[in-house]
Amino acid sequence: MNLTVDQLTAVKAYAEQHGEEWKTSLQSDWMRSGSATYRGEWAHLQQLRNRLGPKWLYEFQLAELLDRASQPRNTWTTSELQEDFEVEGFGGGLCVVRRKSDNQRGSLQFDHMPRLYFNFVPA
Numbered sequence: 001m002n003l004t005v006d007q008l009t010a011v012k013a014y015a016e017q018h019g020e021e022w023k024t025s026l027q028s029d030w031m032r033s034g035s036a037t038y039r040g041e042w043a044h045l046q047q048l049r050n051r052l053g054p055k056w057l058y059e060f061q062l063a064e065l066l067d068r069a070s071q072p073r074n075t076w077t078t079s080e081l082q083e084d085f086e087v088e089g090f091g092g093g094l095c096v097v098r099r100k101s102d103n104q105r106g107s108l109q110f111d112h113m114p115r116l117y118f119n120f121v122p123a
Contacts, residue, residue, distance in 0.1 A: 003048070004044075007044045010042075010044035011044075014040060015062055017038060017040075018037075023060075026045065027054060027057060030045075030057075033046075074118060075116055075117070077114075078115055078117075084099065085099055086098045088105075093109060094107045097120075099120070104123075105122070106121050106123045
């Protein structure tokens with residue numbers, strides 16, 4: 001399951017605020033349905049609890065995810081495109097998109113077989 005930008009931001013903020021034992025703290029806060037200390041957007045953390053639960057939290061590796069997120073992606077499948085971009089239109093082998101992470105408008109080229117999108121160019 002890929003996290004939304006808001007969910008990732010909330011997890012990162014929570015981890016930074018609670019330090020090395022952030023997962024234990026979050027698990028406890030989930031059981032209490034809230035946190036007395038976290039000052040971020042609790043709803044995004046609650047979404048993760050409701051959709052993915054404690055097993056996800058146990059297996060989740062924040063450092064690995066942040067490392068992958070910092071690396072530019074060069075190719076997207078259709079489902080990955082839908083996670084990272086809002087599609088505005090198609091034409092002439094190009095897909096006009098708006099990147100969800102920073103609202104940057106641009107274009108992607110694409111191939112049909114297999115359907116892959118690549119070469120994001122900011123507008």
